Amino acid sequence: MPADIGDPLRRARARVPRWLVVALPISAILLGGVISALFLVHLRSEELASGERLIRSFAQIAEEQTVRIVQSAQRTLGLVEQTLNDLDPAEAADGPGVGAVLRSLIGGREFLLSIWVLDAAGRVVYDLGGNFGLDLSDRDYFLRHRQAPESGTTIAAPIRSRASGAWLIPVTAPWRRAGGEFAGVIVVALDPRYFDRLWTLELASADRAVALFRRDGMMLMRSPFVESVMGQSFADLPVFRDHLPARPVGSLQANGNVDRRPRILGYRVIAAYPELVIVVGDTVDHFLTSWRRTAYMVAAGWLAGSAAILLLTAWLMREWRRRLQGEGMLAAANATLRAEVAERSRAEGEAEAARVRLVDAIRAFPGSFRLFDRDERLVLTNDVRWVPLGVEAPAIRPGVTIAELVRIAADREFDAAAVGRREEWLQERLAQFRRGYTDAEVAWRDGRWFHLLERRTSDGGTISLRLDITARKRIEEELRQAQKMEAVGQLTGGIAHDFNNMLTVIIGNAELIVDHPGADAQVRAASELILRAAAGSADLTGRLLAFARRSPLQPRRVDISRFVARIDGLLRRALGEEVDISLVPSAHLWEVTIDPSQLETAILNLAVNARDAMPNGGKLTIETANVEIDADYAAANQDAQVGQFVMVAISDTGEGMTPETMRRAFEPFFSTKEVGKGTGLGLSMVYGFVRQSGGHVKIYSEVGRGTTIRMYLPRAVDADPPIDGPDIADSPRAARGERILVVEDDDLVRAHVAGQLKALGYQVIDAANGDAAVDILSGPAPLDLLLTDVVMPGGMTGRDVADAAQRLRPGLPVIFMSGYTRNAIIHGGRLDADARLLSKPFRLREIAAKVREALDDVSRAAERH
Numbered sequence: 061m062p063a064d065i066g067d068p069l070r071r072a073r074a075r076v077p078r079w080l081v082v083a084l085p086i087s088a089i090l091l092g093g094v095i096s097a098l099f100l101v102h103l104r105s106e107e108l109a110s111g112e113r114l115i116r117s118f119a120q121i122a123e124e125q126t127v128r129i130v131q132s133a134q135r136t137l138g139l140v141e142q143t144l145n146d147l148d149p150a151e152a153a154d155g156p157g158v159g160a161v162l163r164s165l166i167g168g169r170e171f172l173l174s175i176w177v178l179d180a181a182g183r184v185v186y187d188l189g190g191n192f193g194l195d196l197s198d199r200d201y202f203l204r205h206r207q208a209p210e211s212g213t214t215i216a217a218p219i220r221s222r223a224s225g226a227w228l229i230p231v232t233a234p235w236r237r238a239g240g241e242f243a244g245v246i247v248v249a250l251d252p253r254y255f256d257r258l259w260t261l262e263l264a265s266a267d268r269a270v271a272l273f274r275r276d277g278m279m280l281m282r283s284p285f286v287e288s289v290m291g292q293s294f295a296d297l298p299v300f301r302d303h304l305p306a307r308p309v310g311s312l313q314a315n316g317n318v319d320r321r322p323r324i325l326g327y328r329v330i331a332a333y334p335e336l337v338i339v340v341g342d343t344v345d346h347f348l349t350s351w352r353r354t355a356y357m358v359a360a361g362w363l364a365g366s367a368a369i370l371l372l373t374a375w376l377m378r379e380w381r382r383r384l385q386g387e388g389m390l391a392a393a394n395a396t397l398r399a400e401v402a403e404r405s406r407a408e409g410e411a412e413a414a415r416v417r418l419v420d421a422i423r424a425f426p427g428s429f430r431l432f433d434r435d436e437r438l439v440l441t442n443d444v445r446w447v448p449l450g451v452e453a454p455a456i457r458p459g460v461t462i463a464e465l466v467r468i469a470a471d472r473e474f475d476a477a478a479v480g481r482r483e484e485w486l487q488e489r490l491a492q493f494r495r496g497y498t499d500a501e502v503a504w505r506d507g508r509w510f511h512l513l514e515r516r517t518s519d520g521g522t523i524s525l526r527l528d529i530t531a532r533k534r535i536e537e538e539l540r541q542a543q544k545m546e547a548v549g550q551l552t553g554g555i556a557h558d559f560n561n562m563l564t565v566i567i568g569n570a571e572l573i574v575d576h577p578g579a580d581a582q583v584r585a586a587s588e589l590i591l592r593a594a595a596g597s598a599d600l601t602g603r604l605l606a607f608a609r610r611s612p613l614q615p616r617r618v619d620i621s622r623f624v625a626r627i628d629g630l631l632r633r634a635l636g637e638e639v640d641i642s643l644v645p646s647a648h649l650w651e652v653t654i655d656p657s658q659l660e661t662a663i664l665n666l667a668v669n670a671r672d673a674m675p676n677g678g679k680l681t682i683e684t685a686n687v688e689i690d691a692d693y694a695a696a697n698q699d700a701q702v703g704q705f706v707m708v709a710i711s712d713t714g715e716g717m718t719p720e721t722m723r724r725a726f727e728p729f730f731s732t733k734e735v736g737k738g739t740g741l742g743l744s745m746v747y748g749f750v751r752q753s754g755g756h757v758k759i760y761s762e763v764g765r766g767t768t769i770r771m772y773l774p775r776a777v778d779a780d781p782p783i784d785g786p787d788i789a790d791s792p793r794a795a796r797g798e799r800i801l802v803v804e805d806d807d808l809v810r811a812h813v814a815g816q817l818k819a820l821g822y823q824v825i826d827a828a829n830g831d832a833a834v835d836i837l838s839g840p841a842p843l844d845l846l847l848t849d850v851v852m853p854g855g856m857t858g859r860d861v862a863d864a865a866q867r868l869r870p871g872l873p874v875i876f877m878s879g880y881t882r883n884a885i886i887h888g889g890r891l892d893a894d895a896r897l898l899s900k901p902f903r904l905r906e907i908a909a910k911v912r913e914a915l916d917d918v919s920r921a922a923e924r925h
Contacts, residue, residue, distance in 0.1 A: 673714025830856025
């Protein structure tokens with residue numbers, strides 16, 4: 061630069077400080093920014109205030125909609141109560157008919173899911189879905205109304221239906237008879253998803269949410285519907301903790317209870333139902349949308365003005381920058397070069413790390429991995445072997461084509477679908493691969509199953525994955541087998557119940573003929589044949605009930621070592637001299653809680669099956685041991701549970717079982733014996749008894765090498781003393797004219813039981829149902845014993861009759877009769893501690909012993925007091 065030009069510039073720079081040239085425009089920019097910011101803050105406050113007013117109005121709309129729904133539900137409760145109280149006894153006994161009447165009350169109210177009615181004991185007596193007898197006495201709403209029968213309509217916490225699993229909101233009210241007495245609880249179920257649709261239609265917004273709470277903070281409903289918050293308590297939210305106690309209507313800003321986003325919330329305590337609170341919320345972002353647009357415009361204007369000032373400042377500063385420009389450019393170039401070098405090094409390192417991770421992932425993949433290029437040539441593979449064991453694996457190397465690999469598989473017939481149809485399978489497999497999308501389960505000839513997944517890559521290649529799913533297929537098959545066994549068990553239990561009623565009459569009358577002194581010899585002989593056949597039929601139904609896990613077990617603490625030693629003689633007599641019996645007891649064996657008589661029958665059944673599998677004789681080994689089942693074993697065996705068990709293993713050296721026979725061994729009426737040589741119920745009875753007792757059964761067998769069946773019995777945890785075997789009842793004493801009430805819905809059985817008791821010297825009063833029995837119990841007639849069937853129609857079970865007897869006549873002894881209890885007096889597979897059970901069919905001496913025992917227990921108790 062010439063000196064005559066540079067000197068004036070230097071003098072100008074010396075007169076004007078550099079900081080002043082920069083400070084003036086910066087001050088102008090900052091002042092404009094402060095003014096703009098204050099304006100935007102004020103505008104934002106106005107927008108939020110407007111949003112709060114809007115949200116409160118939405119809350120009022122939602123309140124009106126909710127009130128209409130709840131009022132309609134309340135009117136429905138009143139109609140149901142009036143309808144029930146107007147029913148005569150015949151109509152009230154017709155559950156399906158009453159259900160149809162209740163369904164008509166729903167009408168077009170699509171927000172009502174269902175109506176059900178509980179009796180005073182908490183059991184469902186009327187229900188639109190047919191769930192009669194369902195015990196809901198543990199529901200909070202039932203307990204609340206039973207404790208306060210005068211209470212009004214209540215909206216309970218959301219629950220899942222025990223029948224359908226769907227969410228519903230119970231609106232409940234006590235059911236009071238015309239005289240005011242508490243008869244039960246009436247429930248109408250509101251559909252939470254109806255509120256979802258209703259609120260969404262009226263208050264459409266992507267971020268808006270409406271929630272219905274109880275005053276205590278429990279969530280009843282939310283729109284949009286979120287299942288995880290149904291019935292949850294949000295009492296710690298600011299709206300319930302700080303605002304509701306002060307004002308019943310208001311608004312606030314808080315984070316949402318589901319998505320935790322900042323929201324404006326409007327709440328209202330519903331005036332018609334003060335226990336309910338409507339909360340409507342929308343995100344702060346939603347209400348600030350227009351404010352943001354204004355903010356963007358203000359910011360853009362401020363930026364534009366600032367840019368103009370900065371451009372002017374830049375022009376003024378150009379002379380100062382010119383001198384330093386060269387040095388700055390050089391420094392920038394150096395910095396850029398260093399940054400590029402560092403970026404390239406980082407990129408190369410990341411690429412290498414990604415390659416290593418990909419290779420490690422492919423190697424760690426449990427199945428086979430194959431990557432083919434667009435020419436169908438193998439590019440990348442892992443080392444997973446997928447050919448059958450004992451077969452030389454083909455050479456799989458990069459460059460081999462899919463056609464060559466498929467041809468090898470076709471030649472060796474690895475795939476079960478390739479057996480006998482090589483060319484067809486070869487063409488099908490190649491066509492499947494070339495489609496570029498495969499998701500199939502493939503069965504191999506060696507019994508394994510594979511999940512084959514193939515997908516086309518972006519460059520035209522193909523990834524082929526093959527994962528061994530043999531274990532999963534085995535578990536699925538075990539689950540299907542367990543479901544089939546459960547279905548068969550339910551069917552057999554129902555059949556056995558009705559059959560036992562008929563057998564009771566047949567056995568009793570045949571026994572009367574045999575014992576009658578004037579009976580003809582030929583008639584007596586025929587009756588004895590009937591008795592033997594009926595006894596066999598009773599044993600058959602007992603086995604059916606054992607398989608169905610419906611037998612009334614009477615478990616006791618048992619010392620297995622002494623128990624097995626005690627029945628050793630019985631086994632030797634039953635199996636004969638050709639079978640060598642060996643006992644291998646374990647030291648320090650735990651005691652178990654089990655029904656001794658059922659255990660004896662189970663061991664005898666297994667021993668007889670083992671003898672039949674050794675027609676030419678052999679060795680039977682009974683082994684015991686303490687076993688702890690862990691989570692891995694329980695996961696691999698469908699019926700097993702984690703815990704401590706005593707294993708009783710019965711092994712033979714017989715013919716063994718095929719895999720198909722083992723799979724079906726526990727099915728009832730399945731037998732490999734000749735026709736007439738067995739019922740096919742022995743193993744079924746063992747299976748049902750052990751499962752009902754909380755144990756597990758496992759079969760190990762190999763054709764030609766014998767069979768081992770292991771029973772895992774639960775370890776005893778109670779304090780009762782152990783026993784060696786079943787108790788032996790004493791002979792009953794004679795009757796002394798006591799008066800017995802017999803309750804039985806089956807006319808034949810009732811007449812037969814009454815006749816047997818009269819023949820024993822007792823006085824008998826009979827009733828055909830629970831209501832008639834309660835009338836007699838309420839009357840003046842003296843009674844010494846109640847003998848009642850368990851399962852009866854008309855709404856009252858034998859347990860209900862027994863409970864009524866204890867209320868009306870405290871201390872009256874009760875004996876239950878049943879061929880199938882359906883859990884009325886059996887819970888968890890065990891007989892209730894206070895229950896005496898006479899299992900159908902029964903002989904005269906059995907009913908005599910049971911009745912005498914109950915009456916003598918009362919007499920001894922009276923003498924002690």
